[in-house]
Amino acid sequence: MEDAHNQRVHLRAAWLAHAQQHPFAALGLAIAVVMILVLVTSSVRNAFAGAADARLRYGLLGGLAGLGATALGAFAGLGLRKISKMVEDCMLGFAAGMMLAASAFSLILPGLEAARHISASAPLAALTVACGLALGTILMLGLDRFIPHVHEASGACGPAAERINRVWLFVFAIVLHNLPEGMAIGVSFAQGDLSVGMPLTSAIAIQDIPEGLAVGFALRAAGLSALRAALLAAASGVMEPIGAILGVGLSSGFAIAYPIGLGLAAGAMIFVVSHEVIPETHRNGHETPATLGLMAGFAVMMSLDTAFA
Secondary structure (H helix, E strand, C coil): CCHHHHHHHHHHHHHHHHHHHHHHHHHHHHHHHHHHHHHHHHHHHHHCCCCHHHCCCHHHHHHHHHHHHHHHHHHHHHHHCCCCCCCHHHHHHHHHHHHHHHHHHHHHHHHHHHHHHHCCHHHHHHHHHHHHHHHHHHHHHHHHHHHHHEECCCEECCHHHHHHHHHHHHHHHHHHHHHHHHHHHHHHHHCCHHHHHHHHHHHHHHHHHHHHHHHHHHHHHHCCCCCHHHHHHHHHHHHHHHHHHHHHHHHCCCCHHHHHHHHHHHHHHHHHHHHHHHHHCCCCCCHHHHHHHHHHHHHHHHHHHHHCC
């Protein structure tokens, strides 16, 4: 009992010390969380009034599709002994390309259109979506600073990371990766518009398959058995339906919350691609295959968005 108490005291002290070392990241995270709570609270009132039932259902189903695709990729790895690093980097590059294209075609462009409809001004529409992009970036930067996790290139990050098992640090990193994907799915269904939600959900589900496979192999490389690695990789997809519910919530309260939410989800996804995925695909000397994979993923997502338009 005393050990548990000492552990909590140590973690609390580590968080406070980390906040003092990174005051701007701490302030930004606090502001982003407060703004999201305001938007979610407004949406909850609408939900109790019966206005968000269909949107919540669509968002939850979309998040579950992402979870299922992640699990499919994770368990597909059970039948494979290993894959080459080059193939893994290509798959991650493909996922990055789909996320970038989804951010542009399924989040930013609909956000600009919705904001222009609300404000009747193109500059105000651009400013609205840009504020959402900034909010998503600040949120992910704060979470990256204050949630213990591990990067393959730079090692453990976050407060008290040295006291946490490396496997769990890796799992936390995957959670940080999957949260914005789930939020993007939820935001895309926040107006009940299937022409926005379907292509984005399809894209995220498609890229979750190779992503789940790559995560499973990475966990096996960290020392887990094949079955346990597959189970943990599949479980990381749980953040997608959770994030989807949050995305619906933060975007369906006020009218202006919808384009802001689309921008927020895009900013969060672009941050993850630039901060996590692309550096990971380039650290093994496979820049060209990874870039070709990214271009292929971008083209597939662009085609999906056109097909569902």
